[in-house]
Amino acid sequence: MAWKRAIIHNAGADFDAGAPAAMDCPEPAYPLRPARPLNALGWFSAARDNALSIWHRGAYVETLMQRRLPGRDLLVVNSPSAARQILVEHAARYTKSRDTRRALCPLLGESLLVSEGELWRQQRRLIAPVLTSRSRLAGYAEVMVATLTEVLDRWGENGEAELEMTQESTRLAAEVVSRALFSFPLGPHADTIFHAFVRYQDTLGRLDVLGLLGLPDWVPRPGERAAGAAVAQMERVVEAILADYRRRSEPRGDFVDLLMGSAELGGAVAAPRRIRDEFMLALLAGHETTANALCWSFYLLSLCPSARQRLEEEVDRELAGRTPGLADLEALAYTRAVVEEALRLYPPIYQFTREAVELDQIGARRVAPGSLLVISPWLLQRHHRFWKDPDAFHPERFLGPLSRRHRLCHLPFGAGPRGCPGAGFARTELTLALAMAAQRYRLHLRPGHRVEPLGRLTLRPRQGLPMRLERR
Numbered sequence: 001m002a003w004k005r006a007i008i009h010n011a012g013a014d015f016d017a018g019a020p021a022a023m024d025c026p027e028p029a030y031p032l033r034p035a036r037p038l039n040a041l042g043w044f045s046a047a048r049d050n051a052l053s054i055w056h057r058g059a060y061v062e063t064l065m066q067r068r069l070p071g072r073d074l075l076v077v078n079s080p081s082a083a084r085q086i087l088v089e090h091a092a093r094y095t096k097s098r099d100t101r102r103a104l105c106p107l108l109g110e111s112l113l114v115s116e117g118e119l120w121r122q123q124r125r126l127i128a129p130v131l132t133s134r135s136r137l138a139g140y141a142e143v144m145v146a147t148l149t150e151v152l153d154r155w156g157e158n159g160e161a162e163l164e165m166t167q168e169s170t171r172l173a174a175e176v177v178s179r180a181l182f183s184f185p186l187g188p189h190a191d192t193i194f195h196a197f198v199r200y201q202d203t204l205g206r207l208d209v210l211g212l213l214g215l216p217d218w219v220p221r222p223g224e225r226a227a228g229a230a231v232a233q234m235e236r237v238v239e240a241i242l243a244d245y246r247r248r249s250e251p252r253g254d255f256v257d258l259l260m261g262s263a264e265l266g267g268a269v270a271a272p273r274r275i276r277d278e279f280m281l282a283l284l285a286g287h288e289t290t291a292n293a294l295c296w297s298f299y300l301l302s303l304c305p306s307a308r309q310r311l312e313e314e315v316d317r318e319l320a321g322r323t324p325g326l327a328d329l330e331a332l333a334y335t336r337a338v339v340e341e342a343l344r345l346y347p348p349i350y351q352f353t354r355e356a357v358e359l360d361q362i363g364a365r366r367v368a369p370g371s372l373l374v375i376s377p378w379l380l381q382r383h384h385r386f387w388k389d390p391d392a393f394h395p396e397r398f399l400g401p402l403s404r405r406h407r408l409c410h411l412p413f414g415a416g417p418r419g420c421p422g423a424g425f426a427r428t429e430l431t432l433a434l435a436m437a438a439q440r441y442r443l444h445l446r447p448g449h450r451v452e453p454l455g456r457l458t459l460r461p462r463q464g465l466p467m468r469l470e471r472r
């Protein structure tokens with residue numbers, strides 16, 4: 001089952017994206033890359049285990065790869081110009097794929113992330129402004145700083161003890177989103193979400209080989225029952241948030257009030273399932289990816305003392321011991337560059353898929369309706385044609401003007417009408433978290449700990465991230 005190659009002419013300008021990494025930075029971890037494409041059996045079994053390990057070396061230089069699946073074509077779109085065509089210019093010719101829906105609907109129902117057509121437009125109109133408005137972002141930044149202060153204080157209570165960073169990042173990011181959007185302190189519920197989502201990722205979060213082989217949705221999939229139990233656990237957290245809302249004596253003007261009052265969603269009584277779906281989406285989309293990005297940022301800084309030092313110098317110079325706020329982000333240029341570089345090397349949504357609903361053409365390749373298209377930030381952001389030293393950690397590449405680069409070589413938040421409305425929220429949280437953590441601590445990865453990026457629904461370190469805390 002070999003890939004067919006196709007060259008896309010005018011795929012996007014090759015560009016010089018910065019100097020080589022500092023000498024003290026070892027190359028950050030990535031899964032082994034087979035020299036040649038895997039055969040069908042190898043491909044499916046690798047994909048079930050770790051969706052990143054299917055990519056052979058050639059995948060990091062190709063611009064379009066194609067395979068025939070039962071009943072449809074699979075195209076891996078691996079150039080900025082083609083990504084732009086699908087996500088932006090011809091967005092109306094594509095929907096989210098049925099593979100995405102199969103993996104996400106048990107958890108997220110018909111929420112904004114998976115819906116289509118008029119329903120999606122209504123949801124997007126309602127929800128996106130709550131995440132993107134500048135005045136709301138200022139309020140969220142205050143919640144972020146207050147939550148970070150509490151969490152960082154707690155980290156220091158155990159002296160220089162080791163922390164499990166994947167879990168700590170989840171606690172932090174889940175607490176932030178719940179307080180910011182629902183005015184609800186999650187407390188121990190954050191751990192429930194962490195464990196339940198790990199379980200979900202290990203079941204329905206794996207590649208659905210049966211679906212790719214053309215089996216209909218009603219055929220039971222392995223792990224469905226365990227996934228159902230994980231969903232039930234997360235639903236209990238949503239129930240707790242709803243119960244808190246019902247106890248309110250007056251409105252707070254937050255996301256919950258907006259959703260519950262929305263005529264578009266039919267109101268809480270008329271559409272309890274829809275309310276549940278949007279709550280679940282906000283809770284999960286609002287923390288899981290940000291938690292991953294935070295983990296990977298800490299990992300990269302622990303690998304690279306010179307980058308950490310530069311970040312500390314910036315934070316000390318610009319903040320002079322003060323707690324930062326939204327207005328400080330502009331001055332924290334290097335901290336923001338570290339965030340972008342972490343999102344480039346370890347994009348939490350490392351691939352997304354689309355299904356063609358109309359005929360299209362990418363380069364010379366005809367895209368028939370029903371084709372499955374994969375756009376992989378993991379590949380594009382480590383593409384040897386579009387990045388210099390693509391596997392190296394080098395935040396400096398994001399200090400230059402972004403206009404010099406083809407914007408869609410870097411698409412951790414997707415692009416076009418379905419691009420992430422939480423990008424500003426996430427970037428704010430990540431920059432504040434790195435700056436505030438750097439004011440107090442240095443985090444060191446446990447010596448000898450093997451880090452492997454694991455691609456399931458999101459991108460996590462397979463064996464977690466044990467890190468020792470050193471006070472500055």
Ligand code: HEM
Pocket residue numbers: 112113114124131177281282285286287289290293347348349352353411412413414415417418419420421422423425426
């Ligand atoms: C580092 C953090 C984040 C990353 C990497 C990320 C990434 C993405 C990506 C790639 C998409 C588009 C998927 C596609 O086109 O198929 C997306 C969509 C979405 N994200 Fe995020 N996201 C992050 C944080 C957030 C936050 C904090 C929120 C909310 C508080 C959020 C809410 C959403 C929603 C609602 C959508 C669906 C938009 C639509 O389909 O119209 N995300 N995200």
